[in-house]
Amino acid sequence: MISEKINEILNEQINREFYSGYLYLSMSAHLKELGLNGFAKWIKIQAKEEVEHGLKIFDYLINSNSFVTLKQIRTPEFEFRGVLSIFNHIYEHEQCITKSIMKIAQLADEECDRTTLAFIDWFIKEQLEEEEAVKNIIKRLELFGEDKVALYLIDKELDERAV
Numbered sequence: 228m229i230s231e232k233i234n235e236i237l238n239e240q241i242n243r244e245f246y247s248g249y250l251y252l253s254m255s256a257h258l259k260e261l262g263l264n265g266f267a268k269w270i271k272i273q274a275k276e277e278v279e280h281g282l283k284i285f286d287y288l289i290n291s292n293s294f295v296t297l298k299q300i301r302t303p304e305f306e307f308r309g310v311l312s313i314f315n316h317i318y319e320h321e322q323c324i325t326k327s328i329m330k331i332a333q334l335a336d337e338e339c340d341r342t343t344l345a346f347i348d349w350f351i352k353e354q355l356e357e358e359e360a361v362k363n364i365i366k367r368l369e370l371f372g373e374d375k376v377a378l379y380l381i382d383k384e385l386d387e388r389a390v
């Protein structure tokens with residue numbers, strides 16, 4: 228049985244995941260406009276993953292006989308100041324998401340809700356992987372990003388992302 232508090236925090240998380248998808252889609256569109264197709268594709272795939280995360284929580288609530296309350300998704304805001312600034316923004320955003328996931332785990336722990344704890348464990352691992360993937364791109368952009376040929380090569384490499 229999912230408590231009211233857990234229900235509320237999971238519904239909020241659905242909104243955060245969909246917002247992440249929205250934010251990343253807006254970034255992807257902008258990069259596509261600039262002709263940075265590889266960066267645009269990489270971020271678009273990321274956006275799809277975020278929507279899937281939202282759906283995963285949606286299914287969890289439904290399958291637990293709990294309630295889904297879909298809230299308004301706000302307009303994504305980001306200022307384009309170069310590719311590196313976009314990835315720094317993604318990294319900061321993912322860190323906030325990690326904190327919100329940890330809050331869910333903490334609350335589930337306090338309530339001895341083992342089922343939600345087990346469920347949220349997947350998200351904890353996923354956050355680790357995502358932060359690492361974004362940090363790796365940032366490191367390379369910091370090293371070579373000012374160089375146009377390097378930017379072209381990183382763009383080409385990111386274009387290879389399939390899932």
Ligand SMILES: [Fe+2]
Pocket residue numbers: 244247276277280324
């Ligand atoms: Fe996510």
Ligand SMILES: [Fe+2]
Pocket residue numbers: 247277321324357
């Ligand atoms: Fe994410």
